[in-house]
Amino acid sequence: MRKLGLTLLVVGFLWLLVLQVQAALHAGVRAVVLTQYKQLDAEAKPSYSRQEVDGLIRNTARDAFDAHPLFALPGAVSFIGGLLALKRQRGKSAG
Structure with a gap:
């Protein structure tokens, strides 16, 4: 579960990064x-x-x-990934 959380966190972050670069390069x-x-x-x-x-x-x-691109979806993916990684880490240290 922790690997899934970290993967979602990285994918969401990279997705946001790509959207920001596209927005910066686009005339807008x-x-x-x-x-x-x-x-x-x-x-x-x-x-x-x-x-x-x-x-x-x-x-x-x-x-x-x-x-302007919609940043809510990749932001939510990063947030959920962070929560999953944190939840798994807490559960592992408690047991």
Whole structure:
């Protein structure tokens, strides 16, 4: 059980490391902003409709959320692995 815990701990940590490196190398939010800027009309308008503004805000928010990886799953794997390794270690020293 301790080997499983340590394996999960290492796998989760490496998974987080890979996600962080990918996030650092990826353009991230800058690419989202540039993409949304290209969707605007070439000519500036004195006013925009509510639907246009709502659509651009929604698209920008969705794309910004998609640009960042989800860290909860590899973090949970590391946490569970640490608990399993610790639990096995405590049980071994008690008996």
